[in-house]
Every structure is written in structure tokens, then in C-alpha cells.
Amino acid sequence: MQWLEQHWYRTTPLHLIMLPVSFLFHIVTATRRALYRKGILTSVKLSAPIIVVGNITVGGSGKTPLTLWLAQQLIDSGWHPGIISRGYGGTNKSPLAVQASSSHDEAGDEAVLMAQRKLCPVWIGRDRVAAAHALLQAHPECDIVLSDDGLQHYRLQRDFEIVVVDGLRRFGNGYLLPAGPLREPLSRLTQVDAVVIHGGVASKNQHSMQLYGEIxxxxxxxxxxxHAADFASQRLHSIAGIGHPQRFFTHLNNLGLKVQAHPFPDHHSFTAADLDYADADAVLMTEKDAVKCTTFANEKCWVLRVDAQLDSLLTQQILKKVTPDGRQAA
Structure with a gap:
């Protein structure tokens, strides 16, 4: 996968082969979406409003932090949200309730991370419809559902769509898979309810998101x-197995920390050897990676918690659409 990503942010002779395949991919995805829009393929409407947080590119863009931010915003507004996720990286396929103590091997790192925040129920499942039904049956108090990823899971009807864009990498070379990182064409951005730019400049009618954390x-x-100042003058190593590892290393540098960076592929399955740096006073990592290192970590391992920061306009936009008659949450 990594070798392919190298071609997603430039144009190479290999694109002579990949571009025809991208054209076929576009036909297949466009046809599939059209079949759902026309009702030829059946989609399912939930008993509660559903907000989908997704992206149109492959790889991490900040969906999980945004989902957690939205959950807190909805709670503060009197709602009782639940979260569904595919459980990417986990072995489980059928609907499953995720606990803070759940195994990342079974539930996936992102789902366990969300459960550890203990904001609301978290359920996973390859079939988002089945996962959502299981969530609502187990938690009848939930009156709104957040789907972490699933923008292209059209079998599940949605009331509000959000696309998260990596503000630094954007859309690579602008090609669809496999020639580029796009899952859907850029025109999809004009069809969603909101576009959130993570770590970059937002245009008019877009929302800017930053991740903040220093503890x-x-x-x-x-x-x-x-605090970051506590690591001053220490020998620091840092690991990151996320969609864009350099973003984490840059965040640490902005906190005034000089680290020896060790990037890994997204959803990397860490081992004790990945943390074994004899000269390190501390090994710094993300929450997502920490989920996978708990069983073999040592006292040198420190985790940075980060939270999304956005303005309240997105929340207002969501609530206006899911409660168009002005009703408040129960």
C-alpha cells in the first residue's frame, strides 16, 4: 500500500496503466450511487437521525476526533448520541458493543479509542445498518446516531453528511483510485451538508478544524x-501509526519538543520492539497508537490526548437540519 501512496501525490509513468482502471472505478461507484438514489438498490432509514462523518480520500483525515467533538456538542445540547463504526483493523464482523476494555484486535483501534472517552455507546459492524439497529435496540435512550466513516455506505440513509478534508495533503493528484487517493470525485463535495478542513485554510462555507493538546x-x-515543558532537555522518541504521521510529529515540534520520529503505516500493529529505544528518556505516541501498545508498554511511554476544535456554527447547522421544526432534544 505504501508504494502506491507514493504515486497518489504526483503523476508518474505508472499512471498510464492506472488511469484506465480509475475510469472503470469511477463508472462502478457512480452507477452504484445512482442505483441507491433511484431506489433500485434498497437503503434503510433509521428511527433516529444519523450524521455521517466521512471523507472522499483514502487514509486518515481526522474523522474520529471530529466524531468525538460532535458527540460532546450533542450531549451539551441535550441529545443522547450513539456512535457506530466499521471497526477497521479489527477481526469482528457482526454488530458488537465496544467497551473501554475491548481488544483492539477484535474491535479496531479507533473504536476502542472512542469507547475509552466514555461519552456515549459505541457499536461496530461491517454492516452499518445492522450496527445501528443493534445500537438503538440496546440503547433506546439514544436519539441521534453518529457514523464514524461510512460516507460511501449508501445502504444506510443519512440526515446529515460531513466530509473531512486533510488540509495539508488535500486530494493528492486529484485522481480516483487506484491512480490517486480519491474514493469519489471532487464534485461530491458540493453534494454534502458540510465540509470540514482539518489543519488547513477553509474556504467560504467550509469549517476549519484544529487538533489541540499539550497534556x-x-x-x-x-x-x-x-506537560510538554516536563520533557524539556530529555531524549525523546515518538511513534505514529496514523494516516499522516508527520502531522503528529509537527504538533510535538510546535509544543517545543525535539523528537526522533518513527512513522509507521496507518493502523500498524505495534510490538514491544517498536518501543524499544535504549537511549530514550520517553517515547511519545498518539491515543490511537496507545490502544495497541497497552499490554507491552513500559514506564517510558507517554500518550498525548488531543481534541478537535471548531466553531459552533457546524453544530447549529446540524441541529437546524435534524430538528427543522425547532423541537429540542428529548
Whole structure:
């Protein structure tokens, strides 16, 4: 996969082969979506409003932090949200309730991370419709559902669509898979309810999102916290197995920390050897990666918690659409 990504942000002779395949991919995806729009393929309407947070590119763009931010915003507005996710990277296929103690091997790293925040129920399933039905049956108090990813899961009807865009990498070379990173053409951006730019400049009618965090907790002893200044003059190593590892390393640099960076592929299955840096005073990592390192971590492992920051206009936009008659959450 990594070798292919190298071709997604430029044009190479290999595109002579890949572009015809991208054209076929476009025909297949466009036809599939049209069949759902015309009702030839059946989609399912939930008993509660559903908000889909997704992207049109392959790889991480900040969907999970945004989903958690939305969950908190909805709670603050009197709603009782639930979250569904595919459980990417996990072995489980059928609907499953995810707990803070769930195995990342079974449920996937992002789903476990969301469950550990303990904001609301989290369910996973390859079939988002089945996962949503299971969530609502198990938690009848839930009156709105957030889907972390699933923009292209058209069998599940949605009331509000949000696309998250990596503000730094944007859309690569602008080609569809496999010639580029696009799952859907750029015209899809004009059809969703909101576009969120993560870490870049937002245009008119778009929302800007930043990730903020400067407090670390010890992976073995989560009650022990440290600030960036506490790591001054220490020998620091940092690991990141996320969609764009450099974003995390840059964040650490902006906190005034000089780290030796070790990037890994997204959803990398870490081992103890990946944390074994003899000269390190501390090994810094993301929450998503920490989920997979708990069982073999040592006292040098520190985790940076980050939270999304947006203006309240997105929340207002969502609530206006899901409660068009002005009713408040129950």
C-alpha cells in the first residue's frame, strides 16, 4: 500500500496503466450511487437521525476526533448520541458493543479509542445498518446516531453528511483510485451538508478544524500526567501509526519538543520492539497508537490526548437540519 501512496501525490509513468482502471472505478461507484438514489438498490432509514462523518480520500483525515467533538456538542445540547463504526483493523464482523476494555484486535483501534472517552455507546459492524439497529435496540435512550466513516455506505440513509478534508495533503493528484487517493470525485463535495478542513485554510462555507493538546499521560499509569515543558532537555522518541504521521510529529515540534520520529503505516500493529529505544528518556505516541501498545508498554511511554476544535456554527447547522421544526432534544 505504501508504494502506491507514493504515486497518489504526483503523476508518474505508472499512471498510464492506472488511469484506465480509475475510469472503470469511477463508472462502478457512480452507477452504484445512482442505483441507491433511484431506489433500485434498497437503503434503510433509521428511527433516529444519523450524521455521517466521512471523507472522499483514502487514509486518515481526522474523522474520529471530529466524531468525538460532535458527540460532546450533542450531549451539551441535550441529545443522547450513539456512535457506530466499521471497526477497521479489527477481526469482528457482526454488530458488537465496544467497551473501554475491548481488544483492539477484535474491535479496531479507533473504536476502542472512542469507547475509552466514555461519552456515549459505541457499536461496530461491517454492516452499518445492522450496527445501528443493534445500537438503538440496546440503547433506546439514544436519539441521534453518529457514523464514524461510512460516507460511501449508501445502504444506510443519512440526515446529515460531513466530509473531512486533510488540509495539508488535500486530494493528492486529484485522481480516483487506484491512480490517486480519491474514493469519489471532487464534485461530491458540493453534494454534502458540510465540509470540514482539518489543519488547513477553509474556504467560504467550509469549517476549519484544529487538533489541540499539550497534556500527556503515562500509558502504564494514566493518572500520572505531564506537560510538554516536563520533557524539556530529555531524549525523546515518538511513534505514529496514523494516516499522516508527520502531522503528529509537527504538533510535538510546535509544543517545543525535539523528537526522533518513527512513522509507521496507518493502523500498524505495534510490538514491544517498536518501543524499544535504549537511549530514550520517553517515547511519545498518539491515543490511537496507545490502544495497541497497552499490554507491552513500559514506564517510558507517554500518550498525548488531543481534541478537535471548531466553531459552533457546524453544530447549529446540524441541529437546524435534524430538528427543522425547532423541537429540542428529548
Amino acid at each position: 500527556f499521560y503515562n500509558l502504564l499509569n494514566p493518572n500520572v500526567i505531564a
